[in-house]
Amino acid sequence: MQPVPTLKILSCLSLSLLLAACGNQQADPDSPEGQRQAVFQQFLQHSEPMGGMLAGRLAFDGEAFAGHAEQLAGLADAPWKHFSEPDQNNPQPNAALPEVWSDADGFAERIGQYQTAVTDLNLIAAKGVDSPEQVASAMQAVQQACKACHDGYRR
Ligand code: HEC
Numbered sequence: 342m343q344p345v346p347t348l349k350i351l352s353c354l355s356l357s358l359l360l361a362a363c364g365n366q367q368a369d370p371d372s373p374e375g376q377r378q379a380v381f382q383q384f385l386q387h388s389e390p391m392g393g394m395l396a397g398r399l400a401f402d403g404e405a406f407a408g409h410a411e412q413l414a415g416l417a418d419a420p421w422k423h424f425s426e427p428d429q430n431n432p433q434p435n436a437a438l439p440e441v442w443s444d445a446d447g448f449a450e451r452i453g454q455y456q457t458a459v460t461d462l463n464l465i466a467a468k469g470v471d472s473p474e475q476v477a478s479a480m481q482a483v484q485q486a487c488k489a490c491h492d493g494y495r496r
Contacts, residue, residue, distance in 0.1 A: 410466035
């Protein structure tokens with residue numbers, strides 16, 4: 342594995358996730374979209390520091406990294422129950438594409454890939470992380486799973 346390109350990809354992915362997160366209006370926190378968006382914000386709160394450590398934007402701290410990996414894995418089931426089929430009259434701001442419901446199998450597959458990736462990352466990190474190289478490819482798989490789902494199912 343070549344470390345430099347990996348790190349470049351990681352920092353670009355983190356940046357695009359950040360930018361995407363900035364564009365949204367505020368949904369009612371009790372609505373399904375408000376609840377799932379809140380969980381996705383937590384995804385970001387844990388994945389950003391890990392991505393930042395691997396991209397060299399933050400000092401690498403193996404213990405902190407493992408803590409974030411554990412938290413992220415603990416959230417891996419949380420957003421999906423808040424994707425109830427939208428009401429046609431529902432004016433709430435949200436960024437989910439209609440494909441979430443019209444291609445439910447594809448969406449479920451993306452969820453499965455994401456859950457596998459975060460579980461793998463957590464298993465590796467929980468053994469103790471001394472260097473970025475130990476977790477770089479597992480973290481890249483997580484960030485690619487975020488992006489793969491966003492590419493097909495998020496505006
Ligand atoms: C299986 C699909 C899927 C996966 C995996 C996924 N997301 Fe998302 N994400 C979505 C969808 C769909 C939305 C739009 C939700 C809405 O607006 O109702 C979204 C929205 C977001 C938002 C915006 C939340 C807001 O405040 O509006 C952020 C930030 C985000 N995701 C980060 C992440 C990160 C980071 C990961 C990986 C660690 C991730 N997502 C993994 C589907 C996914």
